[in-house]
Amino acid sequence: MAEAHHQKIMKAVKWDKENRSVKVEKVKVPKIQHPLDAIVRITSAAICGTDLHTTRGRIEMDDHLTFGHESMGIIDQIGDDVSSVKVGDRVVISGLANKIGPNGSSILYGTFGTGDYGVAETASQEDGGQAEFMQVPYADDNLFPVPAGKGSELDYLLLADIFPTAWFALERAEQVIGDTVVVFGAGPVGLLCAYSAFLRGAVRVYSVDNVPERLAKAKSIGAIPINFSHGPADEQILKLEPQGVDRCCDCVGFECLNEKGENVENTVINWAVNVTRLYGGIGQIGVYVPKDIGAKDPATMKGILPFPVGLMWVKGISLKGGAVQLRLYQDVLLKLIQSGKAKPSFVFTNKFNIDDAVKAYDDFGNRKLIKAVFQFPSKEHSEAEAEN
Numbered sequence: 001m002a003e004a005h006h007q008k009i010m011k012a013v014k015w016d017k018e019n020r021s022v023k024v025e026k027v028k029v030p031k032i033q034h035p036l037d038a039i040v041r042i043t044s045a046a047i048c049g050t051d052l053h054t055t056r057g058r059i060e061m062d063d064h065l066t067f068g069h070e071s072m073g074i075i076d077q078i079g080d081d082v083s084s085v086k087v088g089d090r091v092v093i094s095g096l097a098n099k100i101g102p103n104g105s106s107i108l109y110g111t112f113g114t115g116d117y118g119v120a121e122t123a124s125q126e127d128g129g130q131a132e133f134m135q136v137p138y139a140d141d142n143l144f145p146v147p148a149g150k151g152s153e154l155d156y157l158l159l160a161d162i163f164p165t166a167w168f169a170l171e172r173a174e175q176v177i178g179d180t181v182v183v184f185g186a187g188p189v190g191l192l193c194a195y196s197a198f199l200r201g202a203v204r205v206y207s208v209d210n211v212p213e214r215l216a217k218a219k220s221i222g223a224i225p226i227n228f229s230h231g232p233a234d235e236q237i238l239k240l241e242p243q244g245v246d247r248c249c250d251c252v253g254f255e256c257l258n259e260k261g262e263n264v265e266n267t268v269i270n271w272a273v274n275v276t277r278l279y280g281g282i283g284q285i286g287v288y289v290p291k292d293i294g295a296k297d298p299a300t301m302k303g304i305l306p307f308p309v310g311l312m313w314v315k316g317i318s319l320k321g322g323a324v325q326l327r328l329y330q331d332v333l334l335k336l337i338q339s340g341k342a343k344p345s346f347v348f349t350n351k352f353n354i355d356d357a358v359k360a361y362d363d364f365g366n367r368k369l370i371k372a373v374f375q376f377p378s379k380e381h382s383e384a385e386a387e388n
């Protein structure tokens with residue numbers, strides 16, 4: 001009887017709301033709670049810029065929720081009604097939680113590990129994947145099997161969110177072969193967007209940021225770096241492209257900085273309208289929110305930003321944004337990875353043990369690194385057990 005009262009414990013990266021910081025906690029390994037659940041033993045979990053919106057106080061998250069929506073691992077248990085995956089499968093966990101509707105459309109109901117969705121049937125289903133195990137709801141819809149032995153773990157891991165997200169920016173901007181493209185932001189998403197623009201046939205790609213290490217990385221993949229700390233990005237780009245560029249991708253969002261290094265939320269969108277040519281397109285996948293709890297004025301708190309509607313109309317520019325429907329792009333990007341045409345893992349610069357999560361978040365938040373991942377070799381998983 002005694003063993004039934006034992007439950008394994010694990011380490012997880014938790015939000016400590018009171019102290020406004022992340023912390024590593026030992027918690028119980030999650031259990032199957034619904035017939036469509038799966039429990040995944042995590043092997044790699046990346047930190048995303050989205051996680052920093054919480055740590056910087058711009059998006060609220062419930063206390064003690066586990067961070068992480070970019071994880072992969074091995075299926076440890078499945079519920080009775082899970083049909084498309086099995087125990088032992090190596091899977092990527094789609095970071096933006098889906099439930100596939102009856103006509104095959106994807107109903108997005110939030111992002112794991114951000115606390116921004118309210119339809120989960122148990123509280124623990126909102127927990128993310130920066131932990132040794134994760135409970136995944138609607139496993140058939142949210143687990144994406146990857147084949148053994150081909151591609152690197154860190155290439156596949158990027159299918160969880162940012163490679164499809166970066167690709168989606170170019171879809172939203174309506175990029176075609178031969179286009180010139182400006183990508184705002186040379187963080188991990190911006191770098192993958194610039195990389196994807198070349199995969200999709202761009203002739204010139206400009207990468208806009210103010211961090212020299214990130215611009216150097218952009219240059220290493222063939223992009224033309226634009227450092228906006230030397231002056232407004234739109235002015236610098238228009239000197240090089242007097243007619244404007246075909247496409248702009250906003251891979252920064254509402255936490256963007258101006259040339260003085262100040263957060264002015266509409267900076268990137270204004271620069272994008274200014275540098276996009278007549279009848280060009282803008283893809284906006286950097287996050288904007290209808291409720292910005294850290295904003296300075298009442299309009300911005302409601303996500304209302306001054307925007308050059310007149311100039312956009314006169315230029316006939318199209319603007320499309322939003323969060324990616326991951327399933328639309330994961331298959332094609334998986335093929336690019338498997339065939340060796342794409343090696344998106346170049347964006348990772350640092351690997352961490354989960355015990356060093358505070359440092360990993362600090363270094364990422366301070367832009368001392370580009371992309372960090374927690375890795376969990378199986379033999380290092382917590383073996384300890386706790387009384388229930």
Ligand SMILES: [Zn+2]
Binds near residue numbers: 048049050069070161
């Ligand atoms: Zn992400």
